[in-house]
Amino acid sequence: MGTRSKQAKEAGPADPAIERKLAELPQAPGVYLLLGARHRPVYIGKASNLRTRVRSYFRVADDGRLLYPFLVREVRDLEWIVTETEQEALLLEDTLLKQHKPRFNIKLRDDKTYLSIQVTMRERFPRALLVRRPRKDGSLYFGPYSSASAIRTTLDVVRKHFGLRTCSNAEFRQRTRPCIQHQMGRCGAPCVGLQTERDYRRGVEDALQFLRGRTAPLLERLRARMEQHAERLEFEAAAKLRDQIAAIERATEAQRVVRHGGGDRDVFGEVREGELLRVQVLHFREGRLTGTGGWTLATPLPTAEALDELLRRFYSAERFLPAEIVFPLALEDAEIYERWLSERRGRRVRIVTPVRGERRRLIELARHNAREALRLAEERERLRRDALEALAHALGLAAAPQRIACLDISNTGNALAVGSVVTMRDGELEPSGYRRFQVRDLALRGDTERMAEVAERYLRRCLPRDGRRAREPLPDLLVVDGGKGQLGALVGVLERLGLESRLPVCAIAKSHDERGRALRAAGRTEPERLFVPGRAEPLRLPAGSPAMHLVQRLRDEAHRFAIGYHRKLRRKRTLRAGIEEVPGIGPRRRKALFEHFGTLRRLREASVDEIAACPGITRAQAEAVHAFLSEAELPED
16 A cells, blocks of 8 residues: 555544444454445455554545545445455455455456467367466466457467367367368377377477467477488478478567566556556566557556556466566565465566666566557547547537447348347447347338337337336437438337437448449449438548548447347257257257257267267267257258
């Protein structure tokens, strides 16, 4: 928490019950929960001395701490749990944070958008996969990588030049002959016994060396093996190693120019502007800068406390632990963190806060990156505001729309139709507001009628009902993918619901007039148009304008979301149709098979043992399903 101001005095909360509890706090390590309305935690923290730490929140806010006015006014009660050691408090705090997700604690939302590479070490023949959320499953994780193109290039090198398989476990078990990856020289085909587990594991270990950034000893070993093959006149094997060496050198070319000493370390740097805190981490492996990541946090927590919590949340995930963590501020619980991280790594982890020298220069480098990231974030925020204001001006709105929703329809003939609603808040897509609908009225033949049904079902969720609050917030602008027909149907829905004066709407469509046809004939992209109620002619915003780009991005996301749901329902229908004639398999067991395998292809490739492993399926039923699918002529997914 840092040193408290000598002028800070006990303020004493207005609630006498909290005053009594503050007086009862023990001088022992533990975890405290500051509770708000409905007895829900608004903040959870750990402390080596509960009495000192918790009472500090209720001091007069003349010490520059941002936390006081934003947090203490929310507190209605407090609880604490005493632990025997400070390290137990650290672990208990992590458990309670995952359970309650308090409002004022740090949430590393940005980290979820970054990709990591997972190496499935618990499998007999491990794979390298792209994942967004590392899990505690025994795998090794590398990342997160802030650049999607960089991580895909890295994964491409791993798969092409280290021979790691790309097939799923089900495909691996069912394989009877080598696949095209083997024919291309990218896999040794262990699935059919053409490569031993020992040889495969050697490729895995080489890949791990590459992912850890330890390329110098790896390249030395590969060159030695290449020379051995050349001496034995095994030129094809030597050429393969030559290509592998060249690929590794190309992948590490950009990293060679940024080298700072030796060893593996993560370096943190921070920049603060009011309540906006940007934290950047630089990953060094064997002294070479291999990647970076960062978070922009809107938090009232003091910088020292926010960084303390961020460090623990960051390393709670399954990720590579370096030998050294270089931190910009001295941690009150540095020794506890060192013991915790050392136990997880199996070797010592040091946390250092330098005041001068090379490590301090690295912190300044991380801070420079943090400042640049904050500048770019502010620039993107300005562009989003400008786009929203331009869109409001074009549509004649009184103010820039904060929340925009977009509807789209996806269907296959008259058999299956679905609708999607995606939302955008302050110019950024808001996945928590995405909704999907299956069209209920099969008699509806056109997209216009189907869109009207989906729009009405969605908007009814935005209205209070039977004295209860609305399930969804009403958007400030509703967009539909289509032309005048879709817009007219949408206006009809608004009139039925009494929303015509409360909810602005528009439709976006490509140009199909003579001008649009001429542009397509010339190989140019035709401009898209916006239709608004009460206006005969469409609005033609410049194709590259920020306002049009914003609407197009929203429309494209609605289209993607609708198609994804449509494909999912098609796979579900195909699987159920494929097994509905199997004797002894009723609706309940068909549902269990669908949930277990997901697609008809995966079920057809499964063995009897794998089908029998599905919950609720007996051995005899598994044999019946396997025999039926082996003989029947069924459509593919």
